Amino acid sequence: MKRISLRKMAKNQQGTITAVKVAGDLGRRIRDMGLVTGTEIMIQGRAPLNDPVALRIRGNTLTLRNNEADHIEVEVDE
Amino acid sequence: MNKLTLALTGNPNAGKTTLFNALTGARQHVGNYPGVTVERKEGEYKKDNFQAVIVDLPGTYSLTAYSEEEVVARDFIANEKPAVVINIIDAANLERNLYLTSQLLELKIPLVVALNMIDVAKDRGIDIEVAKLAALLGVPVLPIVARTGQGLDALMTAAQDMVEGRIAPPDPAKVKISYGEDIDQTLLLMTDLIREKALFGGKYPSRWIAVKIVENDESLIREVAAADPDLGERLKIEADKVADHLMKTFDTYPEAVIADHRYGFIKGILKSGIITHHYDKNRLYTSDRIDKVLTQRFAGPLIMLLTLFSIYQITFSLSALPIAGVETVFSWISTLVDGLLADGALKSMLISGVIDGVGGVMGFVPLIMLMFFCIAILEDSGYLARVAFMMDRIFRIFGLHGSSVMAFIVSGGIAGGCAVPGVMATRTLRSPKERMATLLTVPFMNCGAKLPILALLIGAFFAEHQALYMFAFTLLSWVVALVAAKILRMTVLRGAPTPFVMELPPYRFPTFNGLMIHTWERTWQYIKKAGTVILLISIILWAMMTYPGLSPEKKAQYSKERAQVNALYESDSEEATKLFLKIDNQQQALTLRNSIAGRIGIAMEKVTWLSGFEWRTNIALLGGFAAKEVVVSTLGTAYSMGDVDPEASTSLGQRLARDAAWSPLVALSALLFMMFYAPCFVTVVCIARESGSWNWAIFSILYSTTFAFILATSVYQIGRLLGF
Known part of the structure; x- marks a missing residue:
């Protein structure tokens, strides 16, 4: 088990969110969309230019930009 | 009588609009909330003895005042106190959807939950105990399928029961969320x-x-x-x-x-x-399999380009016939008025001001309808979100959003679009600053009405490299628009990018009803404008190009010339027709020179000589504010003046090429100016509407004209220094 930033996750890798370290509009938006501590996610894929990233969360798909993913810390298996 | 109000609220993509359409049918009214650009939709519901106005609040994920939409939704619930708030939630995405519900519960309002898409949930192996959920939330929960209408009667009965006191409103003491x-x-x-x-x-x-x-x-x-x-x-x-x-x-x-x-x-x-x-949560559904292809690294962008290109093709080719039809109707009305009224100011105003002006605007209607129909398909099916996903990386560089691409393409990203539907297409953008930057820069694209100007000047001065120039100017319009967007985002629209975090909703088949309602309501908003602001501006422009008219002596002189022709030739002989035409042209051209617009054009030479334009070009540019098509016809009128030799019926292009005031350098400078100066007033009115303020519309006119003038002047002056 180790903690990495969401940006560093590979395609199809799974993990659990351990922290969302941003306040303000962006933090609010991220949390409103269901990305909160304890949520399981899986990387579904990336856009043709590698950014934004699409992830699977609770059976649905969300996308966010890499620089937004930086604020999200995820616990993943080695 | 005070009408009962019900409010609909829910996440985007939860099926709120579908439910709203199913409940109200075509009895809808679309407006704006005061001071913001958020649309306010309301409709009437009527069944047996229950009658209510249903307000469709903007789709939101939360009530945290993250966006204008959320503030609007919250204020509406707090201030207008709807009798019942119906919260629609997506059964296949329950956890995230209940986030909004939990906030609504804290507001202690009469709430009914509509659990939508239970059919989809069932297909996905999700079973929901509705009665238990209702008990835990402390509010009625009704399973529905908005698309098919299943469960809607029960839902509205529950709402009615709550209004009439047969069901107690939620007990807030029951649901109290602890925050640690x-x-x-x-x-x-x-x-x-x-x-x-x-x-x-x-x-x-x-x-x-x-x-x-x-x-x-x-x-x-x-x-x-x-x-x-x-x-x-x-x-x-x-x-x-x-x-x-x-x-x-x-x-x-x-x-x-x-x-x-x-x-x-x-x-x-x-x-x-x-x-x-019943299944693994991360199981892939049909929708995800489609995405594997549609957002694939190579196939994805290719399919996207093909899709956007075909929308463009469909919109512009299918609308050609109906547009011609509308134009025929208006020219028929014009002929009718011509025959019914005696010559004079009233007739001239009716024909050149009212009918031409309104006709010009109505001519866009088929185009706008078709384009909105196509956009509605993309939007309702969920594909537009994928386009934003794929294009975002590129558009973000310029401070825009992935969804901006649609507006740019429609406005003429592939030469020949139209900025009016382009400006209206920005409505699909949810981020305010990115949306404004898109709104202000799409008029730089080469719309269909600029093409005749390009064709005229390129044909006259750069005939050897026509295709190359056309392509270069299309490319240039992209560069200018994107760079302008970047500059706007660094200055007047400065600010951190709006968070991109968004849903890729599952693909769904759009409902025909939904498409029709979408298309019609947007088209109707456009038509309404034709009768008001646009009519007024059109009359003002007509007056500027007509008054004060010629002096009585001049008029008498032209009458005398006509009489001379009559005396020399048979009245319907070829020579007579030709001579009459020549006299008409000269009279028109002189009237134009003497008009307010003409005088302004002459006065403007004091500035425009810097970019190489003389007064006749200036008048054409003024006319181009009415509609870019007018540039060519006004140039035609202005340059027919003083054409003494009736045998030499040369084309406008040849005339310009021969004219001493023109040269390839002047043509280049004029081309650049015409591509980038103020948008036509139909576009300006749309910008005012979409941005919610006339200030932005006026800003749009000023900044683009200033930019165009600086560009044209630099090219002209540098060109002169280099000896062209």
């Missing part, structure tokens, strides 16, 4: 303070206000400060205290703690046996 010891303590303290002062006269529940302040909800904090500055100060101190404490002990923000606990509350509900998943 620290925050709960602070909330207790703040709630007492608020209650003591009876803040807002009880418009919001006290605890809810406290939660919002701790959550650092700027818009509500401002509201509190305005209502009671003293209290606002004290509440803020409490909120800051707990925020400090949380930061020191847990390295986290109160907003994060609150969100975590809301989701905790939802998890608690879902865990108590309400939901059973």
Whole structure:
């Protein structure tokens, strides 16, 4: 088990969110969309230019930009 | 009689619009909330003895004042106190959808939950115990399928029962979300303070206000400060205290703690046996399989380009015939008026001002209808979100959003679009600054009406490299638009990018009804404008190009010339027709020169000589503000003056090429200016509407004209220095 930033996750890798370290509009938006501590996610894929990233969360798909993913810390298996 | 109001609220993509359409049918009214660009939709519901106005609130994920939409939704619920709020939630995405529900529960309003798409959920192996869910939430929960209408009667009966008191409104004591010891303590303290002062006269529940302040909800904090500055100060101190404490002990923000606990509350509900998943949660559905192809690294962009290109093709080729039809109708009306009225100012105004002006605007209607139909398909099916996903990386460089691409293409990204539907297409953008930047830069694209100007001048001066020039100018329009967007985002529209975080909703087949309603309501908004602002501006422009007219002596002189022709030739002989035409042309051209527009054109030479334009070009440019098509016809009128040799019926292009005032360098300068100066006034009116303020529309005219002038002047002056 180790903690990495969401940006560093590979395609199809799974993990659990351990922290969302941003306040303000962006933090609010991220949390409103269901990305909160304890949520399981899986990387579904990336856009043709590698950014934004699409992830699977609770059976649905969300996308966010890499620089937004930086604020999200995820616990993943080695 | 005071009509009953019901409000519809829910996440985007939860099927809110489908439900709204199913409940109200075509009895809808679309407007704007005062002061913001958020659309306000309401419609009438009528069944047996129950009648109500249903207001479709904007789709939101939360009530945290993240966006204008959320503030609008919240204010509506708090201020207009709808009799019942119907919260539509997506059964296949229950956890996230209940996040909004949990906030609505805290508002202590009469709430009915519509559990939508239970059919989709069932297909996905999700079973939901509806009765249990209702008991835990403390509000009625009705399973529905909005697309097919299943369960709608039961839903509305529940709403009616609540209005008429047969079901008690939710008991707030039952659902009280705990936010952890620290925050709960602070909330207790703040709630007492608020209650003591009876803040807002009880418009919001006290605890809810406290939660919002701790959550650092700027818009509500401002509201509190305005209502009671003293209290606002004290509440803020409490909120800051707990925020400090949380930061020191847990390295986290109160907003994060609150969100975590809301989701905790939802998890608690879902865990108590309400939901059973029969399959793996991350199982891929048909929609995901489609995405594997449609957002694939290579196939994705290719398919996207093909899709956008075919929309473009479909819109512009299919609309050609109906547009011609509309034009025929208007020219028929024009002929009719011509025959019915005697020559004079009234007739001239009716034909050149009213009919031509309104006709020009109505000519766009088929185009706009088709384009909105195509966009509605892309939007309702969920593909537009994928386009944004794929294009975002590129458009972000220029401070725009992935969804901007649509507006640019429609406006003429592939030469020959139209900025009017382009400006209206920005409506699909949810981020305000990115949307404004798109709105202000799409008119730089080469729309269909600029093409004749390009064709005329390129044909006359750069005939050897026609295709190359056309391509270069299309490319240039992209560069200018994107760079302008970047500059706007660094200056007047400065600000951090709006968070991109968004859903890729599952692909769905759009409902025909939904498409029709979408298309019609947008088209109707456009048509309404034709009768008001546009009619007025059109009459003003007509007057400017007509008055003060010629002196009586001049008029008499032309009558004399006509009489001479009559005396020399048979009245319908070829020579006579030709001579009459020549006299008409000269009279028109002289009238134009003498008109207000003509005088302005001459006065403008004092400035425009810098870019190489003489007064005749200036008049054409003024006319181009009415519609870019007018540039060519006005040039035609202006340059027919003084053409003495009736045998030499040369084309306008040849005439310009021969004219001493023109040269390839002047043509280049004029081309650049015409591509980038003020958008036509139909576009300007649309910008005013879409941005919600005339200031932006005027800004658009000024900044683009200034830019175009600087560009044209630099090219002309540098060209002259280089000896061209």
